[in-house]
Amino acid sequence: MLDVVTNCPLPSLLLAVPSEQILAASGVAERLLCPDGGSPVDRSLEDFAADEPTGALDLMVSGRLDGYEARRTIHHGDRTVPVTVWIRVVDGQERRRFALAKLLPDPAAIGEALRRPEGATAEAVVGSTDAHLTVDRVSTDVAALLDHRAADVVGQSLFRLIDTPDARPLLQALARGADTGLGTSLSVRPQLFGFRASRCQLLLLLLLLPMEPSPSFAFALVDEESADALTSALGMKQALWQFDEVLRSATASRMAAELPADPGLGRLSGRELEIVMRLMNGDRVPAIAESLFLSPSTVRNHLSAVFRKLRVGSQQQLIHLLRRTDAPSS
Structure with a gap:
């Protein structure tokens, strides 16, 4: 280890x-x-x-x-x-x-670039809640986790998406985030309408949005395939990369919550949202690929899917669409 x-x-x-x-x-x-x-x-x-x-x-x-x-x-x-x-x-x-x-x-x-690892990292489900802890956006890959479409998850209380025994730790994590403005993570078992998933790592980040008197949260969920990371070298390696993935994904979700509302964002996967946010931050495809440990061609394929979903033809059109100032805050 x-x-x-x-x-x-x-x-x-x-x-x-x-x-x-x-x-x-x-x-x-x-x-x-x-x-x-x-x-x-x-x-x-x-x-x-x-x-x-x-x-x-x-x-x-x-x-x-x-x-x-x-x-x-x-x-x-x-x-x-x-x-x-x-x-x-x-x-x-x-x-x-x-x-x-x-x-x-x-x-x-x-002072140095991180070396590219062998293999791919886990992908996370990302989303956000409003001030009432109701999910107002979630990435489309939630369907693979909860066996329900993103449209079924939006409008649900965050507490309805986890197993009952996990409600108290979740409440404590939310309280700590609201008090300090810093993130928390905890292990939960997601569930919805009778379907119970395997345990996941849930990461919460506080959102302080303009015109919102109460705080809301960005969140990310990633499968915990290895419950005891220290029982094997493979489990530890997986835990390290999953931890990295959930941090990066939740940060992207927090950044996305500051964008103007656009229904197309609800059609993006967690990975697509993360790439879009890095593009909005001024990163180019090679830099995005390096930071996400992906090939440039994979990043371009994700961007092509984003263009189709948001009905734009180029990176500039995408940036213009998401930076428009005449739409209400998300």
Whole structure:
């Protein structure tokens, strides 16, 4: 398991819980935390922080959260850099608890491009809720997860989409997000109209939209095919890439919620939405392909599908359609 994290091309750490002792660090994470050489292994993550702990670790240790987002400032040589840290608990053998930590610094702090991994990452279902926690948008790939069309999911309460025992953890995760403005993640079993899916990782991100007095949320769901990630190297590798996928997808969903309303957005898959948001952010096809670990031809195929669904003929027409200012906020 230590080798999997050490050789991962993502800036990742394996932590002991609750001490936050670093058990393994990928090369990118190692160079981020120790730019002058050395290794962060066997030290606490807090040794590298220039600010105070968020307190969210206590919620994870008590079982109230499976994961959380924190914005930290870390020492980087003779300066400090802001880093968004996502931490997700994983259960090992003999009831020992560990955590995967994903570091998301400014790309300039890494100073290198991430290596493209072998194989594809998991794809996530993405969507958003209104201030009443009613789903107002969801990607079309929800049909493969819940065996119901996206149109059946829109208008449902977020609480109706999960199994009853998961309602209390969901409420706690939503409360933490509303209080701090930071994301949370938890394991849930999606269900709808009697159909129950396998357990998934649900990630929630707070939305503060113009003209909305109450906050709403963006969310992403990805299958958890491996319940105990630390029981095999394959399970750990899968958990790392699924964690990365759900973070990127939820971020795309949060960005999409700020776009003008367009019925065509409801016809996009999670992957298509993510590509569109990166295009809107100014990225070109090669950069999108590199960041999503896809080939440029695959990205172009996704864009062609987006053009058909939104009835546009080019990237410029797509950007103009989604940036129009005469439509109400989504």
